[in-house]
Amino acid sequence: MKESDLERTIINHIENLKVGQKGSINFSGIPLVINVKIEFSGGWAVHQTIQPGASFEFVRGETSDLKGLSITFEPYDGLRTIDN
Template identity: 35%
Template sequence: MKEEPEVAAVLSDVMAKTPIGKTVRVNFLGDPTPVVVTFKFVGGWVVEQKLSPGMPLEFTRGEDKYLENISIDLLPYDGLK
């Protein structure tokens, strides 16, 4: 897996501009690549979401004090064979 710091920076910016309680939607444009997004919350909760190529990431913005980290990993993809 390859983590993309520029994608994380864009997500951070979008989240900062989204009011609490509203939907955050991020489209991963470019080459069709599977994406794994991992949310780590206070209390040890970890939520991992695998997105198929072309699928957007959507979640409801909450309060910052509960979210510890978000990581975004781009998986290798060689297309259908």
């Protein structure tokens, strides 16, 4: 799935939830660390690191309260050893 398709899928999922309804985004097929940042009105921001295979769960609030949502897939170069 391309990044733009993934973005549209997540946006559609959030928009289709009713206020107060629980939502979940499951990243079980992605073997990367994922960072989620949610910004709210009033300057509040929440940063969450999601380990591979985990889900991100949330409850839908009023649209006017959410100022920004970013999901970043951290690069993974595989296992490396440190030589002295």
